[in-house]
Structure formats: C-alpha cells, structure tokens
Amino acid sequence: MRIVLVGPPGAGKGTQAQFIASHLSIPKISTGDIFRANVSGGTELGILAKQYMDKGDLVPDEVTVAMVRDRIAQPDAVSGFLLDGFPRNVPQAETLRDMLADNGQAVDKVLELVVDEEEVVRRLSGRRTCGQCGRIWHVDFDEGRDDVCDDCGGRLFQRDDDKEEVVRHRLEVYKEQTEPLVEFYEKEGVLAGIDATGSVEDVTARALAALRPA
Numbered sequence: 001m002r003i004v005l006v007g008p009p010g011a012g013k014g015t016q017a018q019f020i021a022s023h024l025s026i027p028k029i030s031t032g033d034i035f036r037a038n039v040s041g042g043t044e045l046g047i048l049a050k051q052y053m054d055k056g057d058l059v060p061d062e063v064t065v066a067m068v069r070d071r072i073a074q075p076d077a078v079s080g081f082l083l084d085g086f087p088r089n090v091p092q093a094e095t096l097r098d099m100l101a102d103n104g105q106a107v108d109k110v111l112e113l114v115v116d117e118e119e120v121v122r123r124l125s126g127r128r129t130c131g132q133c134g135r136i137w138h139v140d141f142d143e144g145r146d147d148v149c150d151d152c153g154g155r156l157f158q159r160d161d162d163k164e165e166v167v168r169h170r171l172e173v174y175k176e177q178t179e180p181l182v183e184f185y186e187k188e189g190v191l192a193g194i195d196a197t198g199s200v201e202d203v204t205a206r207a208l209a210a211l212r213p214a
C-alpha cells in the first residue's frame with residue numbers, strides 16, 4: 001500500500017507516520033529524516049536545505065524530488081511505503097504520480113490530519129526546552145515550569161521553532177502549499193480526513209480504519 005500523510009506542524013504527524021507504517025509493515029519515508037541525514041552529514045545538498053529550514057521555509061522541489069526518487073526505488077519500498085513530508089505541493093504530487101505510473105503504481109490513500117490552528121499555536125508556543133537535559137515542558141500542562149527544569153535544574157528556554165510568530169509562519173506556509181494539494185487528492189478520490197485531536201492511539205486507530213477497504 002502506498003500512502004501519503006499530510007498535516008500541519010504540531011499535528012503529531014511524525015509519530016503517526018511511525019505508528020501507521022509499523023502497523024502496515026511498510027517503511028516510513030520522511031523527507032525530514034532525509035534532510036537531517038544530509039544536514040548532519042554536511043553534504044552540499046544538506047547545507048543548502050538547512051538555509052531554508054532555518055527560516056521555516058520549504059526546501060526547493062528539485063532537491064527534494066531527487067532524494068525521494070532514490071528512496072522509493074530501494075528494495076524495502078517495493079511493496080509499499082508511507083510518505084511523510086512529501087509531496088508538499090501540486091507540482092510535487094504530479095511528479096510523484098508520474099514516477100509511480102512508470103511502474104504501473106499509484107498512491108492508494110492520502111491521510112490528512114485535521115487539527116484546530118489555534119490549538120496548534122497554543123501547544124507549540126507553550127513548549128519550553130531544558131538547555132541541559134533537553135526535556136520539554138509545557139507552560140500550560142506543567143504548572144510553574146517556565147524557568148527551571150524540575151529534573152536537572154537546567155535553564156528552560158523557548159526554541160526558535162516554538163516561537164509564536166515562527167509557528168504562525170509555518171502554519172501559513174503549510175496552508176498556502178498544502179490546501180491545493182489536498183484538493184488535488186480529493187479530485188483523485190484518494191483523500192481521507194483524519195481527526196487528529198485526542199490520544200495518539202485514537203488517532204492511529206482512526207487512520208487505520210480509513211485505510212481498510214469499505
């Protein structure tokens with residue numbers, strides 16, 4: 001089964017990708033993982049990609065497409081895969097469709113995680129990271145922990161990625177790029193909206209239910 005998972009920042013997409021793929025015994029192919037491997041490896045592609053990611057912007061299509069094309073051609077992806085973070089836009093979706101069609105394949109289902117935008121802003125902008133042990137606390141859910149880590153006494157700080165204006169920018173970028181993509185897959189008849197509120201297990205169960213034949 002060939003699945004595409006889409007969802008805004010803060011929807012728990014990475015976690016769901018992991019769970020759904022492992023339930024179906026297919027590889028999870030995340031552009032985030034591919035980017036990180038390139039960035040930490042200091043490759044030319046990685047350095048380029050990092051400049052975009054640092055600003056909360058998207059990596060150019062040709063860079064991403066080249067990486068995905070190689071990845072889905074690998075033996076473990078022959079009988080199926082779950083794509084997380086690709087395609088991001090309609091041109092990428094068309095490229096993916098053509099790539100798969102060359103092998104008589106197609107995307108079977110697109111799962112769209114649906115969340116409330118203000119909820120995402122509240123959840124992400126309330127995060128505080130311990131500079132010493134890396135544990136993440138939340139100003140709403142961990143009362144009083146907005147300054148010092150209870151585990152190790154380290155100073156808490158707000159990661160740039162979690163700052164409200166950055167979160168809102170990422171949501172804007174996501175909306176502009178992804179809404180046409182969702183419409184594209186709706187027209188193709190493969191889109192399934194998944195309510196992404198509630199526990200991780202509940203969301204996984206909803207996603208798996210949407211993948212079962214009617």
Ligand SMILES: [Zn+2]
Binds near residue numbers: 133151153
């Ligand atoms: Zn700590």
